[in-house]
Amino acid sequence: MAGYLLYSQTLTMRRIITCCTFVFLSMSQPVVAQIAAQKPMLEVLHWWTSAGEVDAAQVLRHGLAERGVNWEDYPVPGGGGDSAMAVLKARVIHGSPPGAAQIIGPNIQYWAGLGFLQPLSNPSLAADGLFYPVVDDLIRIDQEVVAVPLSIHRINWMWLNPAVFERLDLPLPTTWSQLLRAAPRLREAGIVPLAHGNQPWQNATLFEVLLLSEAGPEFYQRYFVEQDPAVLEDARVVATFERLRQLKSLMDPGMINRSWQDASRMVADGAAATQIMGDWVKGAFTAWGLQAGEDYLCLAVPGTNEQHLYSIDTFVQFRDNPNPISFQPFIETLLAPQVQREFSLAKGTIPVRRDLTMAGFDDCSRASHHVFSQAAAEHRLAPSMAHSMATSPETEDAVFEIVHRFFIDDSLSPEVATAQLAQSLRALK
Template identity: 40%
Template structure:
């Protein structure tokens, strides 16, 4: 389903986020984003400092919650009112949707002057373009399929770091017996979907995963692989805690930091939370790929679009920001706090950051073997309309033990078919 003006208006009527601010002054750069956790806030401060060093006034427009869904609802309101921010964090197919509606500034002049073709990995350039024109600036690469390990809990429980699902459940049993939450999982729809997403990548492999969740191929969606993924999700249900409903992802990561939980499946933005809490990789925490995905790479990309400016001064402030995003200084400092890989692979990784090193090697392997997988749960493989339908099915299954994996597989196919209509 495409994002249309009619859909935008409907979202305004339905939304409770009736928040409209005055238009930004010409010297201001109003930036919409959803970086509100401890690690994310540190990363955002790097962007703010760079904007201000270039003589512009940063106007923060942070809307946290639901992995950007709240921010996008608010953006639609602003756009319909004729008052969009100068810059907004948008990613995946939604970039195309906004460009199709004519809201976005063409960035070809900046891309050419700054040699983006040489700096952005080839498989990721198309995500930033609409009809061959650059309309978004990428910042980083997140790997989604990580399993985060609280090493203190594992040592206390006598558990071994899992390398397959059999050893995962063995470790989970030991953690549970020792009084820990084996698997920290926040009860927001996107977090449950992230867990299912990584399980599907593991069970189905990158090729069949992409057929199901990028191409939405009927045979792939109704395959045993999807059913087995639901079965595996059900197996993990007893190892989560009952107080998870509505808990955000960073508070869920905090359970590992505070030594209450043993594991979490989450993208590498979780690493930013560990580091913000002065946790040391290799002593307090570590990372391993979700079992079965060691050589797979499910990716999420943070990127910014720039809404068409009203005057030359606004245009210059956007240009300065877009140019800054791919500078070595920004790429190094921002991604150190965010936990992600720089979009530029000529930027050295922080010393001792083995998670980043493993992530980069996994990306290069997946790029070489054509198995990079845009994450369904993080909006890289489809629009939010289809994604929302998928979330509903996954969460209904997770919180309804009476539903069978076979029933969930059929429900998933029907939901995607309906959302695409």
């Protein structure tokens, strides 16, 4: 019996070997050659997970494939990119950074200061005047380019469902008082006046937009970027917290931990009248088949018509990149004029290249482009604190914590919140 079992096992093994050998030898030579000549891969870490963001990433994926490199997707969910940065740090510490990583704002200087970023050389990156000065300053460290810019977001948008206002015969709210006066009528009709998600980064986004609205870009710069002690307890900061609490009264109880996409869907479906959020909302609307000017409207947040609260999409390469040759095609992809256009159309942004026209873009994008250009020329741009453009990660975390605590705790006064935030900003300067 033992001998039979041994013979049976041996026969089975021979059949497996013969089968596998036959399959391998029967493969056509072109298939084998194709496997051997497989395109190089570039692993790309980012936080684009909404419908519009996924469509925009597909534009980059296809553009990279046309240049002979396959895009290996590494998306990390989480608004604002905080989760992505945590994952990135863990991977770098482990010695396995991705081939390309989405890093924005002062985080670029942080990683460059640690010696992790690879200086980049490419004719387009060195082209004089291709980018706005604020973009050039962002991507350069000691005159070396260490990041590739892609597109520009505007944060201070209010998104509206025009059918709701038309049906209730309400004027479009261009001031806070108009929005507040419309709230009772909207509630009577079963419509949430202001869709929002009670998450720390969303609350911080609303706070920074309101600070810009209450105090303007110069004060915003002194407060968030310079952290000037002379303005940290200014009455305008107290007024910003007061406005935040006032707007909270326009929201619904279901906002706890609601994603920004779900809030945007409420506006799209007519369950809510407005949402205050960056132009990635427009990317989601586009992915859902909605048309600007018909299915939704965009208005600058009251008091910020001529202001541009911005965030800039950028990518970097690490020095110990396992496949550095793939990054040059990636640079060429990101900066290609057609890719820049198609990416921004899908994502809701405007191209970072100054030599591209806005032909074919909707009124929201054209308005964003016009205001950004004017504000850049007049030094009135405001870098987004909540989206990692204005300050250090430690300061950003402190603002998130205090603003979120104020938002969820109605017993905390605007004056106390202002003092607590001032204390943190002084300590972290």
